[in-house]
Amino acid sequence: MRxxxxxxxxxxxxxxxxESNIRSMSAYCAGHGIRLRPHTKTHKIPAIARMQVASGAxxxxxxxxxxxEVMAHAxxxxxxxAYPIIGPVKTERLARLAAECTITVALDSGIAAEGIxxxxxxxxxxxxxxxxxxxGLRRCGAQSVAAVVALARQIERLPGVCFQGILFxxxxxxxxxxxxxxxxxxxxxxxxxVIAALRSASLDCAVVSGGSTPTAxxxxxxxxxxxxxxxxxxxNDLNEASVGACKLADCALRVVVTVVSxxxxxxxxxxxxxxxxxxxxxxxxxxxxxxxVTERPDLKFVSMSEEHGHLDLECGARNxxxxxxxTIIPNHVCACVNLHDxxxxxxxxxxxxxxxxxxxxxxx
Amino acid sequence: MRxxxxxxxxxxxxxxxxESNIRSMSAYCAGHGIRLRPHTKTHKIPAIARMQVASGAxxxxxxxxxxxEVMAHAxxxxxxxAYPIIGPVKTERLARLAAECTITVALDSGIAAEGIxxxxxxxxxxxxxxxxxxxGLRRCGAQSVAAVVALARQIERLPGVCFQGILFxxxxxxxxxxxxxxxxxxxxxxxxxVIAALRSASLDCAVVSGGSTPTAxxxxxxxxxxxxxxxxxxxNDLNEASVGACKLADCALRVVVTVVSxxxxxxxxxxxxxxxxxxxxxxxxxxxxxxxVTERPDLKFVSMSEEHGHLDLECGARNxxxxxxxTIIPNHVCACVNLHDxxxxxxxxxxxxxxxxxxxxxxx
Numbered sequence: 055m056r057x058x059x060x061x062x063x064x065x066x067x068x069x070x071x072x073e074s075n076i077r078s079m080s081a082y083c084a085g086h087g088i089r090l091r092p093h094t095k096t097h098k099i100p101a102i103a104r105m106q107v108a109s110g111a112x113x114x115x116x117x118x119x120x121x122x123e124v125m126a127h128a129x130x131x132x133x134x135x136a137y138p139i140i141g142p143v144k145t146e147r148l149a150r151l152a153a154e155c156t157i158t159v160a161l162d163s164g165i166a167a168e169g170i171x172x173x174x175x176x177x178x179x180x181x182x183x184x185x186x187x188x189x190g191l192r193r194c195g196a197q198s199v200a201a202v203v204a205l206a207r208q209i210e211r212l213p214g215v216c217f218q219g220i221l222f223x224x225x226x227x228x229x230x231x232x233x234x235x236x237x238x239x240x241x242x243x244x245x246x247x248v249i250a251a252l253r254s255a256s257l258d259c260a261v262v263s264g265g266s267t268p269t270a271x272x273x274x275x276x277x278x279x280x281x282x283x284x285x286x287x288x289x290n291d292l293n294e295a296s297v298g299a300c301k302l303a304d305c306a307l308r309v310v311v312t313v314v315s316x317x318x319x320x321x322x323x324x325x326x327x328x329x330x331x332x333x334x335x336x337x338x339x340x341x342x343x344x345x346x347v348t349e350r351p352d353l354k355f356v357s358m359s360e361e362h363g364h365l366d367l368e369c370g371a372r373n374x375x376x377x378x379x380x381t382i383i384p385n386h387v388c389a390c391v392n393l394h395d396x397x398x399x400x401x402x403x404x405x406x407x408x409x410x411x412x413x414x415x416x417x418x
Numbered sequence: 419m420r421x422x423x424x425x426x427x428x429x430x431x432x433x434x435x436x437e438s439n440i441r442s443m444s445a446y447c448a449g450h451g452i453r454l455r456p457h458t459k460t461h462k463i464p465a466i467a468r469m470q471v472a473s474g475a476x477x478x479x480x481x482x483x484x485x486x487e488v489m490a491h492a493x494x495x496x497x498x499x500a501y502p503i504i505g506p507v508k509t510e511r512l513a514r515l516a517a518e519c520t521i522t523v524a525l526d527s528g529i530a531a532e533g534i535x536x537x538x539x540x541x542x543x544x545x546x547x548x549x550x551x552x553x554g555l556r557r558c559g560a561q562s563v564a565a566v567v568a569l570a571r572q573i574e575r576l577p578g579v580c581f582q583g584i585l586f587x588x589x590x591x592x593x594x595x596x597x598x599x600x601x602x603x604x605x606x607x608x609x610x611x612v613i614a615a616l617r618s619a620s621l622d623c624a625v626v627s628g629g630s631t632p633t634a635x636x637x638x639x640x641x642x643x644x645x646x647x648x649x650x651x652x653x654n655d656l657n658e659a660s661v662g663a664c665k666l667a668d669c670a671l672r673v674v675v676t677v678v679s680x681x682x683x684x685x686x687x688x689x690x691x692x693x694x695x696x697x698x699x700x701x702x703x704x705x706x707x708x709x710x711v712t713e714r715p716d717l718k719f720v721s722m723s724e725e726h727g728h729l730d731l732e733c734g735a736r737n738x739x740x741x742x743x744x745t746i747i748p749n750h751v752c753a754c755v756n757l758h759d760x761x762x763x764x765x766x767x768x769x770x771x772x773x774x775x776x777x778x779x780x781x782x
Contacts, residue, residue, distance in 0.1 A: 061507040061782050117725045138678040140741055143425040162681040165740040193726055194679040194687055314502040315558040317526040323558055329756050330781055333697050361481045362557055376529040377504055392693050395779040415759040418425050
């Protein structure tokens, strides 16, 4: 079957591009002696996680415990849950999972550390812990060097939890890769200060985990970084392309849609809206558009309702007719994939199969 | 089990409120002699659709063919697909479905009508057709009275498709119910003109299908309306409450979350973000907030990432600690439910069961 024969809307992945994206990031990391622990929240598909590991990834990152369970049961090992695991229901599940494979969790509070330690002690299991340090996003993360050291000390005293190092997420840096040097230099100094303080307190900081796709290929500018958790790079999307973190041609995932109405002058309606693409706006540049129409860049994806995409034609442009198909690069691929039960993969237009998005819906 | 024992994030529905919302809309419609054909895109759950039908709904509305299949296979009959069905793969499925139960489709093009007619003729099946008329949203719908008449005439000549009337969607009217009289008066005149023109052309307009929750309880202001397709009213949400279409206390669906980080001063991070609530902004009023925190209205849900909700504390407010639980009314309940595989229902806090969101992911 060819891509043209798939009913729409359909999410398709160019497998050649996917493999090239995976190889390229692995090569960058290998070249700089940095481990790659890709964030699989982007795809939530064990088969793609295995491709990443086969290409050199040291393990994987997930956002939620439920995603970790899906990946572990599919045979993935060495999983970082980059999220605080809170409450007895989750810590008990975590303890069971940690008995099966190597699990690391990130956290930023004594309450989280104590809850996990308690559950681990109950089953005689052990989990690695990274203390999250806030480098500017103001989301999670200890706010000072002293807070990191205090929490690391507390973890060292608790049973069942093993302090391994620090984790940060530089998602506040959303400049083009060419313009990141100063922000990453500043970041590097912050990280150095944390490492030095931990060393002074006789705490071994074996892991310094950073990452995010926009900054990934400048990771060598952050001294003593041991691993990155880039995720979006497997598919790329319009957000990444807009800041120059990839080219449009590197976007491996696209959504095929059909024109369902041309009744309104100057407008074309497609069969995908916020329940197909997500309603996420672009993070930089023109925040008003919802995707890039590859065959017709003159069409502006100006708004959406749940099942309708609204494309505006430039004055005088050749119109489309009901039934025409278009291929769109989404703004934010992680949110898009999360809406779908399956995505198709192809090589040069020949559909080879489809992957179930196995981690989707595992929000707890 | 009580709601307090559910792991988070969890979507919960107060069944007493749900039943009250269903009864109240049914009573309004019955009182005004208007049929109610609720849009089930809001919940995508056959059990709730059956409650609506048991309460007097004449049938149901769905957004996609896949949703119609789910509802039909669950025993729902008399289904309106308020969406143009385009392409041979879908029209063949439609013909098979129309052989099983009464199906009506909305469309606004001759291409759509011809495609459906062709597929119906192949299997000797028949489908009812409503011509969509654009009353101001500029999405789908014939743009003039003449265009409606021309398309209705074309449908009358085609086999397998039976012209039944018109459909419109007044989603551009987003005023409070108290301020809709003038907009609905104007709308009523437009609809009268269409009906008169159809009558002059000897075309019987048996169905005039309108609707949307914000305008639903003013439907009697639109003359000759025969049915409405309100959907959100079953649960309600912050969008509806913000325009006065419901009270906050009428919001039957809420999301229970847990505080996972309080590391950043003045900020509380919860375990639900855009993959739990959807990233949809409010349609009116303060567009910056992502939900209403029922226990702590002083907390502003200011931003979100995929799995994190960012709540800001007002200066001097009592802080929360990691592990605290909060209950949030989402901005847009249809987009929220669509992210979840299941939602729990309770009465006065006692969890009675959970519904699978069976129509979710049926995007084709």
